[in-house]
Amino acid sequence: MFSRRSFLRIGSIGAFGTLDWGQVLRLRAAEKQVQPKDISIIHLWLAGGLSHLDTFDMKPGSDRKYRGPFSQVPTSLDGLQISEHLPRTAKLMHRTTLIRSMTHKQSAHGTAQTLMLSGHDALPTLLVPSIGSVLSKELGARNELPPYVMIPQPRGNNARAGFLGPKYNPFSAGEVNVAKYSVRDMELPMGVDWARMEGRHSLLNLVDAKIKHWDTTDTFETLDSYYQSAFDLMKSPKAKQAFNIAEEPEKLRDDYGRTSMGQGCLLARRLVEAGVRFVSVGKGDNAWDHHSTLFPAYSNEFMPELDRAFAALMTDLDQRGLLDTTLVIVTGEFGRTAEINVNNGRDHWPNCFSLVLAGAGVPGGQVIGASDADGMYVKDRPVEVPDLMATIFRKLGVDFTKEYKSNIGRPITIADGKPLSFLG
Numbered sequence: 001m002f003s004r005r006s007f008l009r010i011g012s013i014g015a016f017g018t019l020d021w022g023q024v025l026r027l028r029a030a031e032k033q034v035q036p037k038d039i040s041i042i043h044l045w046l047a048g049g050l051s052h053l054d055t056f057d058m059k060p061g062s063d064r065k066y067r068g069p070f071s072q073v074p075t076s077l078d079g080l081q082i083s084e085h086l087p088r089t090a091k092l093m094h095r096t097t098l099i100r101s102m103t104h105k106q107s108a109h110g111t112a113q114t115l116m117l118s119g120h121d122a123l124p125t126l127l128v129p130s131i132g133s134v135l136s137k138e139l140g141a142r143n144e145l146p147p148y149v150m151i152p153q154p155r156g157n158n159a160r161a162g163f164l165g166p167k168y169n170p171f172s173a174g175e176v177n178v179a180k181y182s183v184r185d186m187e188l189p190m191g192v193d194w195a196r197m198e199g200r201h202s203l204l205n206l207v208d209a210k211i212k213h214w215d216t217t218d219t220f221e222t223l224d225s226y227y228q229s230a231f232d233l234m235k236s237p238k239a240k241q242a243f244n245i246a247e248e249p250e251k252l253r254d255d256y257g258r259t260s261m262g263q264g265c266l267l268a269r270r271l272v273e274a275g276v277r278f279v280s281v282g283k284g285d286n287a288w289d290h291h292s293t294l295f296p297a298y299s300n301e302f303m304p305e306l307d308r309a310f311a312a313l314m315t316d317l318d319q320r321g322l323l324d325t326t327l328v329i330v331t332g333e334f335g336r337t338a339e340i341n342v343n344n345g346r347d348h349w350p351n352c353f354s355l356v357l358a359g360a361g362v363p364g365g366q367v368i369g370a371s372d373a374d375g376m377y378v379k380d381r382p383v384e385v386p387d388l389m390a391t392i393f394r395k396l397g398v399d400f401t402k403e404y405k406s407n408i409g410r411p412i413t414i415a416d417g418k419p420l421s422f423l424g
Helices: 004-011 014-018 021-033 109-118 131-139 194-214 219-235 237-243 249-257 260-274 293-320 384-396
Strands: 040-045 070-072 081-083 094-104 148-151 278-279 328-330 353-358 366-368 378-380 403-405 411-413
Touching: 040 260, 040 293, 094 148, 094 378, 109 131, 109 378, 109 384, 131 278, 131 384, 148 384, 237 260, 249 260, 249 293, 260 278, 260 293, 293 328
Parallel strands: 040 278, 040 328, 094 366, 148 278
Antiparallel strands: 070 081, 094 353, 328 353, 403 411
């Protein structure tokens, strides 16, 4: 079948008049080639703010008051060096695009996280939806699994649906790195069998049908979406299997690391493999916010955990043929100050920070932009968050110029930026 665009393109010259059938077939093939892939996203969300100066953009020649204690190691990308505490990641940098010139102006966690997760600045009266919620609304679920999952759980409103409504909020998978992990809402309540549950479900539908027409606030629609989602999850063998991380071989689980991020990344791979569109994986509430004792925390726990999880995820996705259709993003909401404070930590710094992308057609072996000699400000090719968002939405086939009507009646576009050509 022809799309409306292709039909209009050839209709004015007579699709079956002046064009022979071979030309028609070539036009049809060309139309198919430009269709976007059905892409999933795994976001390694380093809430709190990753220090670019101790990971992906080290400055060994900077002033001593800025320079951390870590050494650099060469990577698989000629000329690029990163922290010694990311040795597995170093071997995969030829598969990634590293942006060293991310920048914005939000220095508080809440406003910076809203910007990084939505592409919009936070306003007191405007509840902007996160990227995962927009994808849920625009693309919907692929199957009975929720389209948007957060591991372990969302914090505040930054990752939620905002004015789109609670039905597009993320599904919380909880903490994965626990013995006998199981996700909520997947099993029947104790003492309730399926016959009784079906009866309850039928009664609920009957009551809703009688009183829903009185509701002017969409409250029942929202509640119905929650009940229906929970009901579908409990009935779905596919959903139960997707969340059953215990099926994975012990060696593979060890490869990912027996940590929150490690097991979270493994579950994320299972979920995108099963059809989930967007999975966010974190370590916890602003865990990367190191105003003190940054260096022992990074070397002993945070960087080894991230390094093992990211490298295992990339390798696993690649071996399963999923990397071409899965966009992996590694970022916090901002970077950290160049100057090391009196508590041996670094403070919030949105003016310049790093972000890593891989998969889903993103060209490998790229380093985009540069910071100045101290890693304090962008020296070359600044990358703004709205432009990054526009690029991601375009890659997933979402019209980022589409307007929503917000909770205050103000029109707001999905993304206000311009797509970045270097991300494919």
